[in-house]
Every structure is written in structure tokens, then in C-alpha cells.
Amino acid sequence: MSMIAAFYSGKSILITGATGFMGKVLMEKLFRTSPDLKVIYILVRPKAGQTTQQRVFQILNSKLFEKVKEICPDVHEKIRAIYADLNQNDFAISKEDMQELLSCTNIVFHCAATVRFDDHLRHAVQLNVTATQQLLIMASQMPKLEAFIHISTAFSNCNLTHIDEVIYPCPVEPKKIIDSMEWLDDAIIDEITPKLIGDRPNTYTYTKALGEMVVQQESRNLNIAIIRPSIVGATWQEPFPGWVDNLNGPSGLIIAAGKGFLRSIRGAPMAVADLIPVDTVVNLTLAVGWYTAVHRPKSTLIYHCTSGNLNPCNWGKMGFQVLATFEKVPFERAFRRPNADFTANTITSQYWNAVSHRAPAIIYDFYLRLTGRKPRMTKIMNRLLKTVSMIEYFVNRSWEWSTYNTEMLMSELSPEDQRVFNFDVRQLNWLEYIENYVLGIKKYLLKEDMAGIPEAKQHLKRLRNIHYLFNTALFLIAWRLLIARSQMARNVWFFIVSFCYKFLSYFRASSTLKV
Numbered sequence: 001m002s003m004i005a006a007f008y009s010g011k012s013i014l015i016t017g018a019t020g021f022m023g024k025v026l027m028e029k030l031f032r033t034s035p036d037l038k039v040i041y042i043l044v045r046p047k048a049g050q051t052t053q054q055r056v057f058q059i060l061n062s063k064l065f066e067k068v069k070e071i072c073p074d075v076h077e078k079i080r081a082i083y084a085d086l087n088q089n090d091f092a093i094s095k096e097d098m099q100e101l102l103s104c105t106n107i108v109f110h111c112a113a114t115v116r117f118d119d120h121l122r123h124a125v126q127l128n129v130t131a132t133q134q135l136l137i138m139a140s141q142m143p144k145l146e147a148f149i150h151i152s153t154a155f156s157n158c159n160l161t162h163i164d165e166v167i168y169p170c171p172v173e174p175k176k177i178i179d180s181m182e183w184l185d186d187a188i189i190d191e192i193t194p195k196l197i198g199d200r201p202n203t204y205t206y207t208k209a210l211g212e213m214v215v216q217q218e219s220r221n222l223n224i225a226i227i228r229p230s231i232v233g234a235t236w237q238e239p240f241p242g243w244v245d246n247l248n249g250p251s252g253l254i255i256a257a258g259k260g261f262l263r264s265i266r267g268a269p270m271a272v273a274d275l276i277p278v279d280t281v282v283n284l285t286l287a288v289g290w291y292t293a294v295h296r297p298k299s300t301l302i303y304h305c306t307s308g309n310l311n312p313c314n315w316g317k318m319g320f321q322v323l324a325t326f327e328k329v330p331f332e333r334a335f336r337r338p339n340a341d342f343t344a345n346t347i348t349s350q351y352w353n354a355v356s357h358r359a360p361a362i363i364y365d366f367y368l369r370l371t372g373r374k375p376r377m378t379k380i381m382n383r384l385l386k387t388v389s390m391i392e393y394f395v396n397r398s399w400e401w402s403t404y405n406t407e408m409l410m411s412e413l414s415p416e417d418q419r420v421f422n423f424d425v426r427q428l429n430w431l432e433y434i435e436n437y438v439l440g441i442k443k444y445l446l447k448e449d450m451a452g453i454p455e456a457k458q459h460l461k462r463l464r465n466i467h468y469l470f471n472t473a474l475f476l477i478a479w480r481l482l483i484a485r486s487q488m489a490r491n492v493w494f495f496i497v498s499f500c501y502k503f504l505s506y507f508r509a510s511s512t513l514k515v
């Protein structure tokens with residue numbers, strides 16, 4: 001019997017960010033392995049015209065929860081969706097709901113965050129720092145609380161190259177930042193943002209670092225642990241391989257490459273691609289919840305959930321495998337044939353941006369205009385290039401994260417728990433994982449039918465022919481223009497033509513003689 005699964009049985013668990021990528025997988029695993037848990041409270045806001053209940057209904061009826069519904073048929077009754085907005089005071093939770101949360105919760109998993117790299121500092125602070133502080137204040141009023149697990153990111157200290165399992169202080173105290181956000185106007189915040197974030201690349205990593213400081217400062221006598229995952233990717237094994245449902249991290253760029261929009265990224269092919277499957281992160285998170293509640297470590301332990309030091313893969317290898325998978329299972333209606341690369345050189349990268357990204361978009365928009373349609377490719381390309389520019393920081397560097405706590409935890413687990421809550425990335429076969437990841441993107445994100453693969457391959461063949469035709473036409477036009485302008489080019493041209501003519505005459509004469 002799994003000790004971790006048994007631990008969560010009968011427990012009341014609060015999850016923030018349960019509608020997000022990681023939150024959904026966390027909920028799924030909890031219900032699948034501990035169907036006897038008492039209740040999972042999730043803090044949800046209405047979104048995109050859907051009420052909180054409709055959102056929960058949609059999640060439970062998704063492919064991800066198919067297995068859960070077999071194992072735990074009363075799953076609908078065990079989820080309590082609580083209306084909440086983490087941007088508001090007391091999260092806008094009603095008094096009755098708050099009372100219930102405070103009196104019943106045993107474990108808190110705090111996953112909610114804004115993960116946008118370009119978020120305005122005020123908003124990023126509100127969600128990643130202030131909301132974390134408020135949640136900790138709530139937690140301190142929960143008499144039955146056994147553990148509080150905070151999800152941070154391995155990149156909260158990406159300004160360092162070697163990162164230990166400690167909280168690194170930021171120069172300005174989080175409390176001062178929170179206070180200043182209340183009275184500074186947006187223009188001033190914009191001005192001081194680069195100074196505050198310093199050598200971090202964006203407001204996301206900075207506010208996640210502040211969030212960790214808040215956890216440390218507000219921990220009081222709570223049992224707290226922090227988990228720092230690196231780049232979270234599709235599921236590796238559970239509940240099935242390749243599940244993914246948003247465009248964050250590599251997923252959006254894999255789509256862009258598969259559809260032929262993305263041809264080049266300025267990145268170091270040999271830099272470590274520190275991806276970690278979402279089910280691995282969830283398994284570690286649940287193991288940490290158990291360990292923190294049962295063993296009550298004296299201080300706040302930090303767990304790095306990374307792959308680079310144990311089973312490294314680099315961006316070059318990953319890109320190669322992604323492209324190889326496109327050969328077998330191409331995406332439908334590609335704009336161009338997938339053919340992308342990482343280039344370390346800035347000038348080469350700018351050249352490819354002009355030739356392979358901007359020029360085809362302009363030509364295609366011109367074609368759309370000619371055929372009376374609305375141009376859209378330049379807009380799509382600008383958005384893609386903006387995304388690429390934001391991730392460049394992460395694909396040009398390698399980091400080293402120490403993983404003593406994660407390894408210690410692994411050794412504390414029973415063999416059964418090591419199997420059920422496996423977070424040992426040494427067992428991960430990257431080629432297989434990446435292939436499943438690309439397949440998962442096709443199935444669950446793009447919702448493409450596997451039956452359409454022959455047609456997609458046919459489409460790629462047509463694109464290849466158009467590509468050859470276009471290049472030949474371009475070459476002939478360039479050559480014609482050159483001949484018109486340069487005597488030297490004309491001489492070369494006449495030499496080639498007369499050489500071919502002589503060769504053909506000789507060939508014809510010798511074949512007549514034989515007869």
C-alpha cells in the first residue's frame with residue numbers, strides 16, 4: 001500500500017490554480033491515487049463567459065479525467081469550487097466559504113500565478129507576491145493545517161548559474177514592493193521595473209523570487225515547503241503520455257515550428273534544455289506534501305524539480321527529435337514545410353528572421369491582398385517573434401540546480417511510493433518523451449485527427465514542390481537581371497550555353513556513328 005496515497009485519504013485539500021496546467025494534473029492524480037480523500041477545495045474565478053461551476057464541469061469531463069471517473073465515480077461531489085479572485089482583498093471569498101476553508105483545510109497546494117513574462121509589474125506582484133502573502137495569512141488561521149506547499153520556479157534565481165536549495169534575498173524587501181505598488185502610478189512603475197528586476201529577464205522570474213521571500217517571512221510556525229520546477233512539459237506517463245493543454249513553455253513554439261512559421265531561434269544548441277514532465281512535478285509535489293506533514297522538517301525545505309543534472313538533454317537534440325516526429329506525424333494545414341534550427345550567432349539569426357520569417361509573411365500577405373482577403377500573416381509573425389525574443393534568454397544559457405533535498409526525499413519513499421509517485425527523471429527516455437509530446441500537442445492541443453495524417457503528408461509534398469518551383473523561378477529571374485546588367489555574367493552564360501550545345505552535338509554525332 002502506498003503511504004503517500006493513504007496519507008491523503010480522508011483529507012481536505014485546498015488547491016489554488018487548479019484550473020491551470022499543473023493544477024489539473026495535480027487534482028487528477030490526487031483523485032486517482034487517493035479516491036477516499038474527503039474534499040478538494042479549489043479557488044476558481046469565472047472566465048471567458050463561463051461560471052466557476054461550468055469551468056469545473058468542463059475540466060471533469062475532459063480526456064484527462066477519464067480514468068478518474070472510473071476509479072472515483074463521485075468525483076463531482078468531492079470537488080468544492082469556491083468563487084475566488086486572487087487579485088482581490090480576501091480573494092473575494094464569501095464569509096461562509098472562508099469559514100469552511102479555515103476550519104477544514106488540512107493541506108494547501110499553492111499553484112496559482114501569472115506565468116506571463118511580459119506582465120505589468122503591478123499585476124505580477126499582486127498575484128505572485130501579495131496573493132501568496134494573503135494565502136499564508138489565511139493558512140496561519142487554519143487549525144487543522146498540516147502542510148503548505150508553495151509552487152515556485154527553478155528560474156526564480158535565473159540571474160545565478162548555480163542555484164542551491166536556499167532562498168536568495170532580493171535587494172528590495174517584498175513588503176516595500178507590495179506597499180509601493182499601492183501608491184505608485186503605472187508610468188513610474190514602468191520606469192523603475194528594469195531597475196528592480198535587475199539582471200533577471202522579466203517580471204515573472206522577479207516576482208516569483210519575491211514570492212519565495214514572502215513565504216520565508218510569513219512562515220511563522222507553519223509546515224512549509226517550496227517546489228521549484230524548471231520548464232514544465234507534457235505528461236510523461238500519467239494518466240497517459242503526451243497530455244498538454246496550453247501554449248506555455250515549448251508547446252506553442254513546437255506548434256509554430258510544426259506549422260512551418262518558426263524556422264529559426266537564436267539559441268545555443270548545446271545548452272541544457274531543462275524540461276520536466278508535468279506528472280513528474282505533480283508526483284514530487286504530492287510526495288513533498290506527505291513528507292512535510294508527517295516528518296515536519298525544522299526549516300522550510302526547497303525541492304528542485306529539474307532534469308539537467310540527472311538526465312540532461314540539449315536544445316539541439318530536442319529540436320532534432322521534434323523535427324523527426326513532424327516527418328512521421330505532420331501537423332495539418334502547414335504554412336511551410338517544418339524546417340527549424342537553433343543558431344547561436346546573432347547576425348545569422350537576424351538574417352533568418354528577415355529571410356525565413358518576415359519575407360514569407362510579407363509575400364503571403366501580398367497574395368492575400370491580391371485575392372481580396374485580409375492580410376494576417378505579418379501580425380502572426382510579429383507575435384511569434386515577440387514570443388521567441390522572450391524565451392531567447394532561456395535557450396542561450398545552462399543552469400545547475402542542486403537536488404539534495406529531492407534525492408533525500410526519494411530515498412525516504414517506500415519502493416511502492418517510488419513507483420506510484422515516481423519523480424526519478426533518470427528513467428526518462430528523451431526521444432520517446434519528445435515524440436509523445438509532439439503527438440500530444442497534435443491530439444490534445446490542436447485537436448487534429450490521426451486519420452488526417454496522409455492528407456497532411458500530401459500537403460507537405462505540395463509545399464515542397466511549391467518551394468522548389470519558387471526557388472527555381474527566383475533563381476531564373478535573378479540570373480536574367482544579372483545578364484541584363486553585367487558583361488561578365490553574359491560571357492559566363494554564353495560559355496555555358498555553347499558548352500552544352502557542343503556537348504549535345506558531340507553526343508548526337510557519336511551515337512549516329514555507332515548506328
Ligand SMILES: CCCCCCCCCCCCCCCCCCCCCC(=O)SCCNC(=O)CCNC(=O)[C@H](O)C(C)(C)COP(=O)(O)OP(=O)(O)OC[C@H]1O[C@@H](n2cnc3c(N)ncnc32)[C@H](O)[C@@H]1OP(=O)(O)O
Binds near residue numbers: 231249252265
Ligand atoms: C527552432 C528549432 C527547433 C524546432 C522545434 C522547436 C523546439 C522547441 C522550442 C523550444 C523553445 C523552448 C522554450 C522554453 C522557454 C521557456 C522558459 C521558461 C522559463 C520559466 C518557466 C516557468 O517558470 S513558467 C512558464 C512559462 N511561461 C510561459 O511560457 C508564458 C509565456 N508567454 C507569455 O509570456 C505571453 O504569452 C507572450 C509570449 C508574452 C505573448 O503575449 P501576447 O500578449 O502577445 O499574446 P497572448 O499571451 O495574449 O496570446 C495571444 C495569442 O497568442 C497565442 N499564444 C500565446 N503564447 C503562444 C505561443 N508561445 N505560441 C503560439 N501562440 C501563442 C494565444 O493562445 C493567443 O491566441 P488568441 O489570440 O487566439 O487567444
Ligand SMILES: NC(=O)C1=CN([C@@H]2O[C@H](COP(=O)(O)OP(=O)(O)OC[C@H]3O[C@@H](n4cnc5c(N)ncnc54)[C@H](OP(=O)(O)O)[C@@H]3O)[C@@H](O)[C@H]2O)C=CC1
Binds near residue numbers: 110111152153
Ligand atoms: N508551466 C511552467 O513551465 C512552469 C510553471 N511553474 C509554476 O507552476 C505553477 C502553475 O503553473 P501553470 O499551471 O503552468 O500555470 P497556468 O497559467 O496554467 O495556471 C495558472 C493558474 O493560476 C490561476 N490564476 C491566475 N490568476 C488568478 C486569479 N486572479 N484568481 C484566481 N486564480 C488565478 C489560473 O486561473 P485561471 O484559469 O482562471 O486563469 C490558473 O488556474 C505556477 O506557480 C508557476 O509559476 C513553475 C515552473 C515552470
